């Protein structure tokens with residue numbers, strides 16, 4: 130598998146203390162991406178690591194997975210390496226390791242992959258297809274289809290919305306869409322815009338005035354609650 134970077138974090142990408150792998154390559158090109166160097170399919174900084182090498186490394190790290198922790202695969206877009214990812218997820222489940230993926234939700238193999246995942250995080254960046262294409266470079270259709278599949282299958286799903294001034298600040302539009310479905314097994318989180326990865330764009334960053342206030346995040350939380358949707362903050 131092509132891995133750009135790895136490291137531990139606590140409860141930001143799934144529960145407990147987790148070993149997080151950033152896989153190389155993404156099919157989206159979000160204009161605010163904080164991991165822009167993870168977007169190209171190839172990157173000389175990414176390492177080719179076999180599934181068996183990863184299993185060895187993860188099992189050696191087992192003592193670190195405290196407080197319900199485990200392993201998270203993110204990106205880039207982890208589902209682009211679906212065959213190896215599924216093999217790895219199956220082996221981790223056999224070994225009793227808790228797994229999580231954070232995905233942009235567009236994979237045509239979403240159901241097949243997520244069947245092997247313990248904790249699923251899906252990012253949804255816009256409620257409107259034309260705007261999604263404009264900011265992300267790809268259609269929203271597959272993302273919606275996969276999110277709706279997760280709702281209907283009753284599996285746990287954690288949906289994250291990056292809230293960006295001038296891009297998607299319409300809590301009602303998001304909440305009205307989600308409230309069309311049974312979201313008993315879903316939680317929603319709002320991530321205020323930041324510019325941590327701006328330097329990686331090497332002067333080509335295109336978002337201006339993207340920051341939102343705490344009040345805007347509160348408006349999202351209040352609107353979602355008003356629609357009966359559960360919100361979380363990690």
Ligand code: SF4
Pocket residue numbers: 155156157158159161162163164165167168204205206233
């Ligand atoms: S989906 Fe994630 S990794 Fe891919 S471009 Fe968007 S923010 Fe970056």
